[in-house]
Amino acid sequence: MNILDVPTGSADEQAVRDARIVLGTLVEPGSRRLYELVTAHGPVEALDRLASGREGGQLAEAAALRLHGRPPAEFAARLWERSDRLGVRILTPESGEWPARLADLRHISIDGPNTIDRDTYPPQCVWLRGPHRLDDAVERSVAMVGARANTDYGAYAATELGYGLAERGWTVVSGGAYGIDAVAHRAALAAGGVTVAVLACGVDRPYPLSNNALFDQIAEEGLLISEWPPGTAPFKVRFLVRNRVIAALSRGTVLVEAAARSGARQTLRRARQLRRAAMAVPGPITSEMSVGCHEELRREPHEPVRPVATVAQVLEEVGGIGELAPVPRGADRPLDGLDPVERQLVDAVPRRGGAYAEQIAADAGVSLRTALAMLPSLALRGHLREHGGGFARPLPPGRTA
Amino acid sequence: MNILDVPTGSADEQAVRDARIVLGTLVEPGSRRLYELVTAHGPVEALDRLASGREGGQLAEAAALRLHGRPPAEFAARLWERSDRLGVRILTPESGEWPARLADLRHISIDGPNTIDRDTYPPQCVWLRGPHRLDDAVERSVAMVGARANTDYGAYAATELGYGLAERGWTVVSGGAYGIDAVAHRAALAAGGVTVAVLACGVDRPYPLSNNALFDQIAEEGLLISEWPPGTAPFKVRFLVRNRVIAALSRGTVLVEAAARSGARQTLRRARQLRRAAMAVPGPITSEMSVGCHEELRREPHEPVRPVATVAQVLEEVGGIGELAPVPRGADRPLDGLDPVERQLVDAVPRRGGAYAEQIAADAGVSLRTALAMLPSLALRGHLREHGGGFARPLPPGRTA
Structure with a gap:
């Protein structure tokens, strides 16, 4: 059931709207009972039942107190007039x-x-x-x-x-x-x-x-x-x-x-x-x-x-499809492109002096094969430098060997 | 398979511990390959396979670099001795x-x-x-x-x-x-x-x-x-x-x-x-x-x-069962004990002067029956006071009518 599909019966559109605004004024918003009444009978008939006393119960009594004996049509007219004025x-x-x-x-x-x-x-x-x-x-x-x-x-x-x-x-x-x-x-x-x-x-x-x-x-x-x-x-x-x-x-x-x-x-x-x-x-x-x-x-x-x-x-x-928030990420870091084994090798190169591949491999915990395959490439990419037959950390910017 | 259930074979407990600490030193922690090896053969045999060259591959080569030709038993003894000293x-x-x-x-x-x-x-x-x-x-x-x-x-x-x-x-x-x-x-x-x-x-x-x-x-x-x-x-x-x-x-x-x-x-x-x-x-x-x-x-x-x-x-x-965090809640408020209809009635009583039950009921959007049933009780509990045949807000503390 959809409130947009209420039966309007023979009443014209203005009558329905009049009934709606009177109902909305006589009854505190959200009422389940009123919703059921309007769904069953349409707004015009629902209001008529409440105003005429054909409908009993707390809802009708409360509405009647606010209507205070005035005819619903007159009540609606006053609401429209007041709204216009405001x-x-x-x-x-x-x-x-x-x-x-x-x-x-x-x-x-x-x-x-x-x-x-x-x-x-x-x-x-x-x-x-x-x-x-x-x-x-x-x-x-x-x-x-x-x-x-x-x-x-x-x-x-x-x-x-x-x-x-x-x-x-x-x-x-x-x-x-x-x-x-x-x-x-x-x-x-x-x-x-x-x-x-x-x-x-x-x-x-x-x-x-x-x-x-x-x-x-x-x-x-x-x-x-x-x-x-x-x-x-x-x-x-x-x-x-x-x-x-x-x-x-x-x-x-x-x-x-x-x-x-x-x-x-x-x-x-x-x-x-x-x-x-x-x-x-x-x-x-x-x-x-x-x-x-x-x-x-x-x-x-x-x-x-x-x-x-x-x-x-x-x-x-x-937002639905297509509006995915970018995932926050920090600034790129120098070692971002390296895989864990490469990073382990770079870390195993002493900060001062240099070391031979065998020592670097042992400290890094990798095989000599792996070290020999990776160290030259790391040097080519600037993460290390070749040094006295082995490898050393890159020089700080502006310094030469 | 549980690492606590590894077969110890005929080796005594100390030999297993020796093998563990040598393996933990020769191989970078977390290794899946080492875990598989230890699970299959026990620590003693796994170490023997690595140290003897019976086991090939990157893991064995990396371990051998660190072992550097020393007998595993001697390697273990030095680790224990060093630990004792430290x-x-x-x-x-x-x-x-x-x-x-x-x-x-x-x-x-x-x-x-x-x-x-x-x-x-x-x-x-x-x-x-x-x-x-x-x-x-x-x-x-x-x-x-x-x-x-x-x-x-x-x-x-x-x-x-x-x-x-x-x-x-x-x-x-x-x-x-x-x-x-x-x-x-x-x-x-x-x-x-x-x-x-x-x-x-x-x-x-x-x-x-x-x-x-x-x-x-x-x-x-x-x-x-x-x-x-x-x-x-x-x-x-x-x-x-x-x-x-x-x-x-x-x-x-x-x-x-x-x-x-x-x-x-x-x-x-x-x-x-x-x-x-x-x-x-x-x-x-x-x-x-x-x-x-x-x-x-x-x-x-x-x-x-x-x-x-x-x-x-x-x-x-x-913490498991029985340690549920208390849900934070604010201080109690004067109208906490009232249901929504009672609160609506209290709100409908003017802040100055008073009003009759019928007016209060109309403003609150409830039936007169409901108002007449609830207003005296609200007054008894101090949320309102009776006033000239109707009801008014309670007096501020220290003031009398």
Whole structure:
């Protein structure tokens, strides 16, 4: 079952969208029950059942409290009008620019008493501010999340990765929080790239206030998005509900810095559940703010979290075929081209004076045959020099025999 | 086939030991060909074949160069005499204190042109200085290896881990090199523990000279060991040959710091080949000296290298059953005991003034039933307080309504 394939029945497209945004406003995002209802009946009928009282239960009661007796059509009209006034667009799964990836959220719900792990279903709608199409913006995107109380090290890492990703045309998705999130957004913007802030409150009043200048810039050059309608306050639980959207929108999630307890670790968990690339930046074992990253890296092989230290390594995880990070290697060394036996022979030549092949062979532990075959070639290549019928180390540059 | 089960024929035990130490001196350690010869004929007969010229080939020729026409019995006598004079003991696989773990080295040889990867067989003998039995010393041991050009961070990590392991009665095995090796040895000694330095040269002239005071202390309180007889110079290739013994003696190997190119990474590879625990300490992605560690941590799941940040985590990898590292967790927080719905309700109560249950339920997105069931309990537990027929946030400590 795919949320994009819901039956629209005889209702026209606008009615479906109206129903979506009313449902998205009456019911806290992620609800499994609402997802089931919409899947079974379509959004219009699902809303009608909730509003008319034909549908019972906690979900209907909670929705009714918010509807407060208003006719759904009027409720929808007010939402559209308010969005227009605020310059906020609204997308539903019926919109052309709805990112298909969000549908993967229908697979990760976990039964149990914890509503945050159970109510992980796709959004009914998304409110957004900014000049980009959402689907285009996130097509090639990486989520970067982390501690609010970041260290300088974390800021450095988030800047390097965020800037480098944006420079290569990748969008940086994050949560707009203080700390690593804000650094990642700023780095992407500094590179002239696109960044998407997924908020846990209305896009008209992004939280935290101290990031207001950043949010203004994101609204102009990137995208501010939220599952909650304008005016919604950022309750704590909403950050955790929101995290699944950060993970679902992007091709992979990088945890940059995190204390042992950190909401950002939950975003990484969502990425794993969604089978997206899950990555963490290693850091000093002396830093409390890397403990969460290292704990993630210690996960068992069946739930891998990959360490990433460079943009190339991030892209290797999310980029698919053809984007393998170069393996770091040190500078070439003089003896690189020699095989172990040749190196053993060179080492067996005394540093002062010279030695005959027989002595060199004995010290190196090779046969005289081997030594006699290899020593002249080593001398030809400049690793040794011939010396009084035997062999010696090469002269230092500038000296002659 | 097990090197401990070699046929001794009619030769007595001393003849076998004599043959071992002569073979270990005539042939560079690790030789596959010598291992095959000894396995087929026993050490005494193998030596006789080499010395008498009945055995041909490169191995025999190289051995003959070193033997230089001397009778093997005389050669052996001189080795024993020299060892006695230097206070150096010699162990062979026939010795009671020979560590059984070394026999695992017969499994990791790789066919190909690289002699270092092919000649990975167990030592014929080991020379040692120090007051401990080798088997006891390495029974509970961890190898710690790393860059010579370590950073302060690496020194800190090696000290923390080396000291902590020694404090818990674990032996620290390393290579006696400048840098991380030396720091690890010193940390173990500082904790009053045992440390084993596995050298690539004679134990009478440990390399590098600058670590001489350390080597003296290790000879008094730990163990200096080598596969090479006294007087042997530390040719470069020998460090790589030696690394397999560091990995084989210990239950696991920790790479503390390493550049992209680092001999210490080869030791970690040996640990993986031996199916011992392979570990690496994460570090700042800004440090060249952690690049090698991070590359190791990026290995695919089928050849795992585990990140370790604490002694407990190292012991979890090598300690077997019952030594699981505690998972780091942050301090408890006030709302820890609340489920997501309760937290959502608390968040929905305004920070100033109060609100009625119906409003709180609507803002939280829950039914009035749920709110009415939970709000009084939240107030009883101090997360809220009753206020004018509704609910308000608790008063700050010291203030009364």
